[in-house]
Amino acid sequence: MATVRSISDRALNRRVARGRFAPSPTGPLHFGSLIAALGSFLEARCQSGEWLLRIEDVDAPRTAPGATTAILRALERYGLHWDGPVVYQSQRTAHYQAALESLLAAGLAYPCTCTRRELAGCPRGRDGAPIYPGTCRAGPRRLDRPPAFRLRVTDALIQFHDAIQGHYRQRLAREVGDFVLRRADGLFAYQLAVVVDDAAQGVTQVMRGADLLDSTPRQIVLQRLLGLPTPDYAHLPVVVDARGDKLSKQTGAPPLDERHPVPTLWAALRFLGQQPPPELAGETVPAIIAWAVAHWDRAAIIPASAANTAMID
Ligand code: GLU
Numbered sequence: 151m152a153t154v155r156s157i158s159d160r161a162l163n164r165r166v167a168r169g170r171f172a173p174s175p176t177g178p179l180h181f182g183s184l185i186a187a188l189g190s191f192l193e194a195r196c197q198s199g200e201w202l203l204r205i206e207d208v209d210a211p212r213t214a215p216g217a218t219t220a221i222l223r224a225l226e227r228y229g230l231h232w233d234g235p236v237v238y239q240s241q242r243t244a245h246y247q248a249a250l251e252s253l254l255a256a257g258l259a260y261p262c263t264c265t266r267r268e269l270a271g272c273p274r275g276r277d278g279a280p281i282y283p284g285t286c287r288a289g290p291r292r293l294d295r296p297p298a299f300r301l302r303v304t305d306a307l308i309q310f311h312d313a314i315q316g317h318y319r320q321r322l323a324r325e326v327g328d329f330v331l332r333r334a335d336g337l338f339a340y341q342l343a344v345v346v347d348d349a350a351q352g353v354t355q356v357m358r359g360a361d362l363l364d365s366t367p368r369q370i371v372l373q374r375l376l377g378l379p380t381p382d383y384a385h386l387p388v389v390v391d392a393r394g395d396k397l398s399k400q401t402g403a404p405p406l407d408e409r410h411p412v413p414t415l416w417a418a419l420r421f422l423g424q425q426p427p428p429e430l431a432g433e434t435v436p437a438i439i440a441w442a443v444a445h446w447d448r449a450a451i452i453p454a455s456a457a458n459t460a461m462i463d
């Protein structure tokens with residue numbers, strides 16, 4: 151009896167794999183964003199898991215009108231159907247505020263009134279942001295300015311295993327510094343919003359572009375301080391153009407072709423190291439997606455981006 155019960159308990163408690171795609175609606179999807187969408191979709195679906203969609207419109211001034219509609223439409227055209235309602239970060243401010251307040255109450259965050267100009271001379275981290283020298287740690291310097299809020303980081307070594315990129319380690323104090331949780335203009339930072347939302351949505355696996363690898367230790371630290379679980383991470387190779395720049399709206403990446411999705415979907419699968427059989431090329435989007443779910447091989451992904459440059463036109 152006991153055995154039977156423990157088996158069924160285990161079955162009931164089994165963690166449902168849950169992935170997500172979290173685009174910022176700064177413009178339509180391009181080939182680089184398709185890679186993150188398709189990879190995270192296949193990774194979830196091959197485990198019969200759920201795949202959620204979250205629109206990261208926390209930075210309202212950077213949101214392009216119509217971009218969200220265009221993103222949803224493109225995902226549908228590429229056969230990437232999500233589960234449940236779309237979550238919008240712009241509607242979740244109260245949750246970010248609550249997380250910030252709990253960090254402030256625990257003395258883990260503090261107000262900072264330094265301006266960008268005052269920090270211009272600081273050494274920079276990998277993401278180009280100044281490594282904050284801790285000027286306001288003991289109290290904000292200027293009471294006449296609205297403050298930003300920063301997390302007080304330590305020199306602890308943060309490490310995690312990335313399913314594609316391997317072992318990754320970072321010392322936040324040296325490499326990043328006390329980072330911003332809420333900007334002086336009141337907007338919440340990506341790092342805080344993403345952690346609050348991944349936990350609230352019960353996300354168990356995060357697959358996204360390797361440009362965010364360097365953000366992951368910050369997110370893991372926030373999860374620990376907020377008592378939230380850490381999902382599994384897998385960072386995909388970044389798609390770069392002929393100049394070696396990451397595809398983005400800023401570098402002029404063209405929007406996804408919505409009228410003829412098959413060749414682009416095919417190229418995306420090849421970029422992800424998958425080998426769809428030639429006879430599938432004449433098939434429909436749903437047939438290609440079904441093949442890709444059934445044959446998804448994460449181990450075939452080439453971790454570095456340079457090797458993949460030639461894959462895109
Ligand atoms: N919104 C972020 C972006 O578009 C992605 C966030 C994430 O996947 O964690 O770059």
Ligand code: ZN
Pocket residue numbers: 261262263264284285286287291
């Ligand atoms: Zn400061």
